[in-house]
Amino acid sequence: MTYTYEVLCEKLLAKDYKLTPQRETILRAFTEHGDSHLSAEDVYHLVKSKSPEIGLATVYRTVDLFAELGILQKMDFGDGRSRYEFTKQEEHHHHHLICINCHKVQEFDDDLLETLEAMIARKNSFKIVDHDLKFYGICLSCQEQT
Amino acid sequence: MTYTYEVLCEKLLAKDYKLTPQRETILRAFTEHGDSHLSAEDVYHLVKSKSPEIGLATVYRTVDLFAELGILQKMDFGDGRSRYEFTKQEEHHHHHLICINCHKVQEFDDDLLETLEAMIARKNSFKIVDHDLKFYGICLSCQEQT
DNA sequence: TTTCATGCAAAGGTTTTGCATACGC
DNA sequence: GCGTATGCAAAACCTTTGCATGAAA
Numbered sequence: 001m002t003y004t005y006e007v008l009c010e011k012l013l014a015k016d017y018k019l020t021p022q023r024e025t026i027l028r029a030f031t032e033h034g035d036s037h038l039s040a041e042d043v044y045h046l047v048k049s050k051s052p053e054i055g056l057a058t059v060y061r062t063v064d065l066f067a068e069l070g071i072l073q074k075m076d077f078g079d080g081r082s083r084y085e086f087t088k089q090e091e092h093h094h095h096h097l098i099c100i101n102c103h104k105v106q107e108f109d110d111d112l113l114e115t116l117e118a119m120i121a122r123k124n125s126f127k128i129v130d131h132d133l134k135f136y137g138i139c140l141s142c143q144e145q146t
Numbered sequence: 147m148t149y150t151y152e153v154l155c156e157k158l159l160a161k162d163y164k165l166t167p168q169r170e171t172i173l174r175a176f177t178e179h180g181d182s183h184l185s186a187e188d189v190y191h192l193v194k195s196k197s198p199e200i201g202l203a204t205v206y207r208t209v210d211l212f213a214e215l216g217i218l219q220k221m222d223f224g225d226g227r228s229r230y231e232f233t234k235q236e237e238h239h240h241h242h243l244i245c246i247n248c249h250k251v252q253e254f255d256d257d258l259l260e261t262l263e264a265m266i267a268r269k270n271s272f273k274i275v276d277h278d279l280k281f282y283g284i285c286l287s288c289q290e291q292t
Numbered sequence: 293t294t295t296c297a298t299g300c301a302a303a304g305g306t307t308t309t310g311c312a313t314a315c316g317c
Numbered sequence: 318g319c320g321t322a323t324g325c326a327a328a329a330c331c332t333t334t335g336c337a338t339g340a341a342a
Binding site for chain 4: 018019040081
Binding site for chain 4: 310
């Protein structure tokens with residue numbers, strides 16, 4: 001899923017936020033690197049080349065805003081910094097396989113977790129609104145290297 | 147699962163680490179608060195009352211060491227600090243239900259995830275060694291408060 | 293022209309590190 | 318005694334915040 005300029009514009013104005021060049025630039029950084037899970041620092045360096053005057057604080061404020069608007073999803077891979085990617089629009093969430101050797105992160109879809117979630121919710125009287133599933137292990141290319 | 151003094155001693159000496167009063171005290175903090183998910187700061191304050199001379203850096207170094215030895219498991223609930231609990235020895239991992247209202251963390255066991263894990267591993271040619279599943283939602287008492 | 297966004301620098305919170313001293317083995 | 322562990326303080330790191338300026342509506 002890639003968010004366009006128009007979608008951003010619409011979402012911003014709906015909440016009386018302004019459409020600034022910085023916000024547009026940061027959105028583009030994500031459309032051009034849709035497959036990575038960018039940290040604020042990553043975004044900062046990506047946009048710095050095109051807009052050298054941009055500040056790191058603006059990047060932090062902007063990715064926070066985008067997350068609030070539902071454009072980005074904040075995630076944590078345990079490396080001490082938050083990472084962001086476009087919110088997936090499909091019915092089923094996707095999750096992450098994190099290689100403990102090369103630290104590459106790949107995605108996978110799951111259908112089964114929905115069933116699991118319903119059972120957990122019932123057994124624990126817990127009203128689930130979101131979930132986060134990560135598998136740690138060795139990716140295929142690291143397996144082949146040995 | 148609770149680790150005893152003897153187990154700690156054995157695990158430490160096996161790797162030429164020393165058994166110090168600080169390490170013993172920190173272990174006891176976990177045995178006496180086995181149900182909580184303690185942050186380094188939590189541990190620091192717990193042990194400070196009995197051993198006022200202990201340093202925060204020692205707590206950090208010790209929980210890291212215990213995690214390396216497999217005694218503690220480091221976990222992240224997205225609140226900006228790492229938390230630790232005794233490594234569960236059972237065959238099935240347990241996971242967490244995190245209330246987004248009162249931030250209480252409760253545990254649940256799962257049997258289904260094992261099946262899911264096997265399927266994911268096969269479909270993605272990924273050798274899974276660990277997993278981490280979190281559900282975010284509203285706990286029972288918060289549901290009843292409304 | 294009003295209000296929100298920005299950039300900069302400083303502060304905040306968690307975790308790590310350097311170093312002299314103390315202590316387990 | 319040798320080598321690791323400790324305590325303290327400082328630094329490192331990511332992130333947030335205060336404030337004056339600048340720009341969008």
